[in-house]
Amino acid sequence: MKYDVKDLKLxxxxxxxxxxxxxxxxVLAQIQESFRREKPLKGIKIAAxxxxxTETANLAITLKEGGANVSLCASNPLSTQDYAAAYLxxxxxxxxxxxxxxxTKTYYNHIDSVLNVAPHIxxxxxxxxxxxxxxxxxxxxxxxxxxxxxxxxxxxxxxxMAERGVLRYPIIAVNDxxxxxxxxxxxxxxQSTVDGILRATNRLIAGTNxxxxxxxxxxxxxxxxxxxxxxxxxxxxxxxxxxxxxxMDGFRVMSMDEAxxxxxxxxxxxxxxxxxxxxxxxxxxxGAIICNAGHFNVEIDxxxxxxxxxxKRKVRDYVEEYTLKDGKKIxxxxxxxxxxxxxxxxxxxxxxxxxxxxxALCVEYLVKNARKMEKKVYDVPEKMDKMVAKMKLGALGIRxxxxxxxxxxxxxxxxxxx
Ligand code: ADE
Numbered sequence: 001m002k003y004d005v006k007d008l009k010l011x012x013x014x015x016x017x018x019x020x021x022x023x024x025x026x027v028l029a030q031i032q033e034s035f036r037r038e039k040p041l042k043g044i045k046i047a048a049x050x051x052x053x054t055e056t057a058n059l060a061i062t063l064k065e066g067g068a069n070v071s072l073c074a075s076n077p078l079s080t081q082d083y084a085a086a087y088l089x090x091x092x093x094x095x096x097x098x099x100x101x102x103x104t105k106t107y108y109n110h111i112d113s114v115l116n117v118a119p120h121i122x123x124x125x126x127x128x129x130x131x132x133x134x135x136x137x138x139x140x141x142x143x144x145x146x147x148x149x150x151x152x153x154x155x156x157x158x159x160x161m162a163e164r165g166v167l168r169y170p171i172i173a174v175n176d177x178x179x180x181x182x183x184x185x186x187x188x189x190x191q192s193t194v195d196g197i198l199r200a201t202n203r204l205i206a207g208t209n210x211x212x213x214x215x216x217x218x219x220x221x222x223x224x225x226x227x228x229x230x231x232x233x234x235x236x237x238x239x240x241x242x243x244x245x246x247x248m249d250g251f252r253v254m255s256m257d258e259a260x261x262x263x264x265x266x267x268x269x270x271x272x273x274x275x276x277x278x279x280x281x282x283x284x285x286x287g288a289i290i291c292n293a294g295h296f297n298v299e300i301d302x303x304x305x306x307x308x309x310x311x312k313r314k315v316r317d318y319v320e321e322y323t324l325k326d327g328k329k330i331x332x333x334x335x336x337x338x339x340x341x342x343x344x345x346x347x348x349x350x351x352x353x354x355x356x357x358x359x360a361l362c363v364e365y366l367v368k369n370a371r372k373m374e375k376k377v378y379d380v381p382e383k384m385d386k387m388v389a390k391m392k393l394g395a396l397g398i399r400x401x402x403x404x405x406x407x408x409x410x411x412x413x414x415x416x417x418x
């Protein structure tokens with residue numbers, strides 16, 4: 001079995017941590033149980049490019065229980081939990097190619113390694129696997145029946161591929177399931193980003209001006225959490241609707257130019273490039289702290305920052321201090337990569353439970369249905385989404401009401417008015 005992980009001796013620690021995560025993943029556990037009995041993925045080779053965390057370990061184990069042969073690499077060079085990777089290799093004979101802090105060349109070599117299994121299904125988080133496959137490994141596409149995509153950025157890339165007619169197999173946008181983005185993007189990113197910032201800096205958030213760049217689901221979650229910690233939250237946006245929503249949610253909304261002058265913390269969560277740029281750095285206060293919780297490390301223009309700096313030094317783990325030519329200092333966390341997965345452990349298991357339940361069920365769905373599907377991006381079937389919500393409520397011991405017959409009839413009637 002091939003693999004490339006940091007140190008297999010970390011497997012014992014990994015076991016405890018993967019089991020700890022599993023305690024909060026009851027929906028995935030139920031799916032794992034039925035996969036174990038029914039083996040719906042028998043003979044299926046899966047290449048997965050996901051953040052290699054304890055939650056992902058539970059997903060990989062579930063897929064293997066379903067009969068799949070799973071190969072896993074990282075979807076970000078800084079997000080790997082080396083103990084989880086070691087545990088999967090040692091205890092579950094799952095091929096993992098991921099080392100926290102790997103350079104870009106190794107990152108892509110690892111993507112190549114998982115593709116070398118000639119997969120039937122791809123699972124991606126950010127679409128680097130699918131993009132590599134369509135650019136450099138096209139000979140493998142004939143084996144592939146379908147794929148899944150975990151995150152907003154990946155779905156945007158894939159929709160663009162589909163629109164340009166270059167996507168060569170069907171992919172299900174797991175991100176767009178309501179049981180995914182309502183919870184993972186909002187509550188997961190909200191909490192884990194605060195966790196990442198605190199672990200990296202140990203700074204007080206109360207009383208500071210905290211600038212959230214982007215008011216999508218992730219931005220909404222983060223803004224809510226830092227407000228709860230006593231920050232004065234400022235939102236920047238390019239979409240007038242989202243900007244209005246932020247205003248009416250009670251946040252101050254301003255342009256990046258204005259926010260740049262007053263922010264103490266800045267966190268980008270837009271999914272776009274060059275959100276904080278040179279012209280913003282020059283206006284910032286001394287000691288400003290900047291980080292990113294969007295998928296790629298392109299939101300903060302670090303080249304622009306370097307070009308106006310005379311010095312850069314690491315002052316703590318995950319904190320780099322840039323000294324500008326005028327002497328002002330700006331601190332960048334986690335090299336502008338996902339701060340929640342770099343300096344903390346990513347989203348809590350409880351939300352990943354639903355995201356990964358969708359992933360596992362979508363893989364099963366692809367095995368059954370992919371041959372009837374077109375080369376485009378599909379939504380998670382609504383029935384499946386609702387089922388995941390029901391299973392989660394059930395696991396939480398929460399009962400809800402059911403529509404009465406009269407209510408069902410009322411909802412489809414048009415005759416009845418005042
Ligand atoms: N994305 C965000 N948090 C994650 C986690 N804990 N595991 C896998 N992918 C994630």
